[in-house]
Amino acid sequence: MLISAPFGRDAASVSRLLAGHDYDTSVCAAVGDLAAALDDRTGVVLVTEEALSGGLEPLRTALAAQPAWSDIPFILLASRREADGPLNERARLRLTEILANTIVLERPIGTASLLSAIRSAMRSRQRQFEMRDRLRDLAEGEERLRLATGAADIGTWEYDPESEILIYDTRCRALFGLPADAAVTYQGSFVAGLHEEDRERALAAVGRSLDPGGDGYYDIEYRTVGLQDGIVRWVNARGRTIRSETGRARFLGTVVDISARKQAEAALAASQAALRREGEQLDQLNRTLEQKVAERTAELEAEMASRSHAEAALRQSQKMEAVGQLTGGIAHDFNNMLTGVIGAMDIMKRRLANGRTDDLERFMDAAAASAQRAAALTARLLAFSRRQSLDTKPTDVNALAQSLDDLLRRSIRENIALDFALAPDLPLAVTDANQLESAILNLTINARDAMPDGGQLTIETNIVEFDAAYAAVKPDIEPGRYVMIAVADTGVGMTPEVLEKVFEPFFSTKPTGQGTGLGLSMVYGFARQSGGQVRIHSRPGEGTSVKIYLPIAEQSPVATTPDAPVMVIDGHGQTVLLVEDDQSVRLLVRDVLEELRYVTIEASDADTALPILQSDQHIDLMVSDVGLPGMNGRQLAEVARAHRPDLPILFVTGYAENAAIRAGFLGTNMAMITKPFAIEALSAKIAEMVPSDADPVQPDPKIPAE
Numbered sequence: 162m163l164i165s166a167p168f169g170r171d172a173a174s175v176s177r178l179l180a181g182h183d184y185d186t187s188v189c190a191a192v193g194d195l196a197a198a199l200d201d202r203t204g205v206v207l208v209t210e211e212a213l214s215g216g217l218e219p220l221r222t223a224l225a226a227q228p229a230w231s232d233i234p235f236i237l238l239a240s241r242r243e244a245d246g247p248l249n250e251r252a253r254l255r256l257t258e259i260l261a262n263t264i265v266l267e268r269p270i271g272t273a274s275l276l277s278a279i280r281s282a283m284r285s286r287q288r289q290f291e292m293r294d295r296l297r298d299l300a301e302g303e304e305r306l307r308l309a310t311g312a313a314d315i316g317t318w319e320y321d322p323e324s325e326i327l328i329y330d331t332r333c334r335a336l337f338g339l340p341a342d343a344a345v346t347y348q349g350s351f352v353a354g355l356h357e358e359d360r361e362r363a364l365a366a367v368g369r370s371l372d373p374g375g376d377g378y379y380d381i382e383y384r385t386v387g388l389q390d391g392i393v394r395w396v397n398a399r400g401r402t403i404r405s406e407t408g409r410a411r412f413l414g415t416v417v418d419i420s421a422r423k424q425a426e427a428a429l430a431a432s433q434a435a436l437r438r439e440g441e442q443l444d445q446l447n448r449t450l451e452q453k454v455a456e457r458t459a460e461l462e463a464e465m466a467s468r469s470h471a472e473a474a475l476r477q478s479q480k481m482e483a484v485g486q487l488t489g490g491i492a493h494d495f496n497n498m499l500t501g502v503i504g505a506m507d508i509m510k511r512r513l514a515n516g517r518t519d520d521l522e523r524f525m526d527a528a529a530a531s532a533q534r535a536a537a538l539t540a541r542l543l544a545f546s547r548r549q550s551l552d553t554k555p556t557d558v559n560a561l562a563q564s565l566d567d568l569l570r571r572s573i574r575e576n577i578a579l580d581f582a583l584a585p586d587l588p589l590a591v592t593d594a595n596q597l598e599s600a601i602l603n604l605t606i607n608a609r610d611a612m613p614d615g616g617q618l619t620i621e622t623n624i625v626e627f628d629a630a631y632a633a634v635k636p637d638i639e640p641g642r643y644v645m646i647a648v649a650d651t652g653v654g655m656t657p658e659v660l661e662k663v664f665e666p667f668f669s670t671k672p673t674g675q676g677t678g679l680g681l682s683m684v685y686g687f688a689r690q691s692g693g694q695v696r697i698h699s700r701p702g703e704g705t706s707v708k709i710y711l712p713i714a715e716q717s718p719v720a721t722t723p724d725a726p727v728m729v730i731d732g733h734g735q736t737v738l739l740v741e742d743d744q745s746v747r748l749l750v751r752d753v754l755e756e757l758r759y760v761t762i763e764a765s766d767a768d769t770a771l772p773i774l775q776s777d778q779h780i781d782l783m784v785s786d787v788g789l790p791g792m793n794g795r796q797l798a799e800v801a802r803a804h805r806p807d808l809p810i811l812f813v814t815g816y817a818e819n820a821a822i823r824a825g826f827l828g829t830n831m832a833m834i835t836k837p838f839a840i841e842a843l844s845a846k847i848a849e850m851v852p853s854d855a856d857p858v859q860p861d862p863k864i865p866a867e
């Protein structure tokens with residue numbers, strides 16, 4: 162209690178009295194002291210009228226500075242003296258001006274009344290203190306809430322549906338794109354700030370919350386479009402309608418910015434959608450890819466089918482072209498030669514009929530020459546068809562090439578230089594020496610024709626090895642070591658188109674009559690039949706090199722006996738069994754044999770020959786065609802040898818289907834002669850085989866075979 166009384170006695174006696182009733186008192190001498198002493202702990206102020214006679218200003222200031230809850234009760238002890246009346250009245254008024262809470266007590270006053278007034282003032286002050294504590298608790302709670310909502314970025318709002326007053330805190334305003342000091346209204350801020358697409362849904366949620374029949378809860382996510390900044394934000398609003406006992410509603414709650422979460426969700430959804438889309442596209446792509454592959458495969462198959470069809474057609478037409486060329490070529494050349502033979506024979510026949518025998522020799526020679534040319538032609542054809550009878554032996558190719566030196570030089574012109582580049586220590590090649598000679602000659606003539614203005618001709622030999630890798634790429638030759646003979650020129654060369662056709666029989670770029678187109682065909686057939694190969698390297702203007710590869714021999718060379726001088730050797734009545742199916746050939750050979758003074762037994766095939774062979778008939782030699790109907794010549798020889806182990810046998814063959822390589826075909830005391838043959842050749846062979854010292858047997862009468 163603060164006591165202020167200017168007259169020391171009053172203050173002291175009241176202070177004593179109150180101390181006796183457990184009040185804590187403090188005496189202030191003047192209004193200034195009183196003002197300074199006023200604070201939150203002050204309970205009641207007891208003041209006498211006289212104390213207020215001075216200025217009240219300090220007191221007014223002190224009271225104005227009190228907290229809102231504080232309204233310190235004053236007890237004013239008034240005086241009833243008439244003289245002081247107006248003054249007191251003024252002081253009392255002045256005091257009530259600044260104090261709402263004043264009790265005026267008239268003096269003199271009894272102790273009981275004073276104490277009762279003090280008690281009641283103290284109770285009122287006590288209620289103020291309680292209010293103060295409650296306010297403090299409330300403020301603390303609010304502060305906690307504020308801090309918590311601030312920390313969680315939660316905005317708060319409240320809406321009174323009756324008055325339509327809307328309260329937004331700063332964060333709530335911010336979520337509607339409004340500055341902190343903006344005024345807000347339900348329509349102008351909340352409704353207007355909602356995103357058009359979410360507005361209906363949000364207002365429906367508000368309506369549900371305000372519905373007295375519902376649970377009052379409100380929980381919704383909506384978008385706002387910033388009223389001043391235009392920014393779209395995602396908001397989660399939660400709240401509740403609370404009703405007082407009178408039924409008055411308060412709708413309040415919080416808002417949180419969930420834009421980041423929504424963005425993340427949207428991004429996630431977008432990426433999932435993108436992933437799904439990609440997956441679908443991939444699926445689609447796979448499907449189209451599969452389909453494309455299938456389509457393309459079908460296309461390719463169709464293409465391949467049509468291509469192989471076209472290729473087959475092309476091959477067929479090429480084959481027909483080649484056959485046509487071949488047939489035409491043979492027909493043409495044979496016609497020429499037959500014309501020579503038939504013409505000469507006609508003239509001879511006519512002259513003989515007229516008894517003119519002079520000059521017959523000339524026509525006979527002409528006929529023979531034509532026939533020889535025909536024979537040479539067939540020989541080359543047979544060579545190409547690999548049906549010639551090769552007499553293969555280990556051969557020294559270097560020696561063979563050198564022996565040709567003279568012949569080759571005579572075949573070329575002076576403006577062509579001939580060089581040999583022969584590999585030393587060249588192994589022997591398995592080949593038919595005669596055929597190889599003729600191949601080299603053919604190539605030399607080709608080279609000569611390619612160098613009309615002269616040039617260089619080189620004949621080269623070497624060892625070449627084809628390994629498995631090479632043979633895998635070029636399967637037309639077996640891997641292994643080969644002897645190579647190359648004939649190279651510096652002539653006009655060949656275009657790829659010509660190169661492609663040079664091995665075809667009768668392919669020639671030379672004017673009619675100058676080339677038959679059989680040279681390279683023969684070389685090719687010969688090399689292939691020998692188990693080798695031919696390769697040509699040529700470019701227009703850069704010359705040509707033709708290389709023949711021949712297999713290397715494992716044996717040493719067979720000493721070749723020099724060809725016996727050609728002359729006719731007569732027999733002396735020895736018996737020859739002649740087996741030949743072609744009647745004209747048989748007649749011819751029989752005539753020749755008889756001319757040579759042999760006795761001939763004829764048979765047209767093996768069936769006719771066999772009984773003769775099995776009989777006791779003396780036979781010195783069997784001359785047999787190889788290609789017989791039924792049992793062939795070689796098989797017949799087998800049977801003959803079963804009966805007559807020492808019987809010499811001479812085969813005559815036109816082409817060697819089964820007698821390609823003589824070495825493997827012939828047995829002991831067997832020999833071969835190829836058609837057409839000269840009488841000299843036949844007589845020499847027979848003389849070689851039939852022992853001349855054998856006792857001539859009496860010629861048997863001819864046994865007709867047919």
Ligand SMILES: Nc1ncnc2c1ncn2[C@@H]1O[C@H](COP(=O)(O)OP(=O)(O)OP(=O)(O)O)[C@@H](O)[C@H]1O
Nearest residue numbers: 607608611663669670671676677678679680681705
């Ligand atoms: N050394 C070469 N240089 C340029 N072209 C060549 C050479 N050798 C051959 N040819 C070409 O190849 C074609 C065929 O040659 P091939 O030896 O088979 O027949 P030919 O020489 O025309 O006639 P044949 O040799 O039968 O008398 C020749 O017409 C020529 O066009």
Ligand SMILES: [Mg+2]
Nearest residue numbers: 603607680681
């Ligand atoms: Mg030629």
